[in-house]
Amino acid sequence: MADPMRIRAQAAGDKATVRVLMSHEMESGQRKDSAGKLVPAWFIQDVSASLNGKVVMTAEWGPAVSKNPFMQFVVKGVKAGDKIAVTWKDNKGDSRTDEATVS
């Protein structure tokens, strides 16, 4: 079970800046362990964000994204109290969804 994300969403006017911190190893598949064996790739592939259940952003990520990635984006047509949910899915099929309320 993956660790929770930290999501902060702050409204200014009708826009909201959403900042997401995800907890993930993001193994590139290029590194070798102490025994010289290749560490298998393990990274987030799909990211999607939704506003009150409606998808507002999707992203495809690859192995070049850093460990514990940070993502920031701006959504239009948002007011305080709206729900922002972010989901990621990694190449091992594991996924995690967390929700935050716009403040």
Place this chain on the structure above:
Amino acid sequence: MKRWTLALGALMISGAALAQKSASDGIAEYRAMLADGNPAELYEAKGEDLWKKKRGPKNVSLEKCDLGKGPGVVKGAFVELPRHFADTNKVQDLESRLVTCMETLQGFNGAEIAKTAYGRGEQANVTALATWIAAESRGMKFNLPQGNTQEQVMYEVGKRLFFMRSGPHDFSCASCHGEDGKRIRLQDLPNLTKNPGDGIGFAAWPAYRVSNGQMWSMQLRLNDCYRQQRFPYPHFGSDATVALGVYMGVNAKGAENIAPAIKR
């Protein structure tokens, strides 16, 4: 010929950049950008959870753990550690104290945890707990107690260790951290023989290291300082590391705690 022009171009750019700001300004800017999404927050959340969760052979939480300000008091504990504890009759830093609590309250094997490599098993949990506890005292000022004789002895021991030159390179902590304005590559080195200021040196660790994606506790920080000096590795929670903690902590009196910070 093309290479020449390219090299010249690069020189001109770096010359222009130097005129605008120094390298350390650039690093400070980069850190400020990263600090907005400091992954240390993930460890904070994990640490808070670990503190409240019933764990270990005895299946109890750490909420009765005495970090120096009474059982269960977390806020403000970090800026007064290391300190003397009556129950163990020892001066302990945050991490060694946490291991004591995990042993006495939760029934873990403390010696086993101390032997575990950093970032593995229960040792990773100690780091997460330390991160959260440090964060609970964010913005507070360091004020280590020095009323106990053992605390005063530890300060003196720490001071001597700080200046003790040894190892194949004849290094001491003071070789790098004894003067103002020194650096390793582009990293400014704080002068730890006096108060280095708010959020610098002792007041910045535990910190998240961006370069390797690891959360580093003060114990690991000291361990790596000794590795760089080509000393033998100090044991986790050893008197030597605690003494150095007392020395740096007392010197930092009045400095603001920014831990958990973010580092290169």
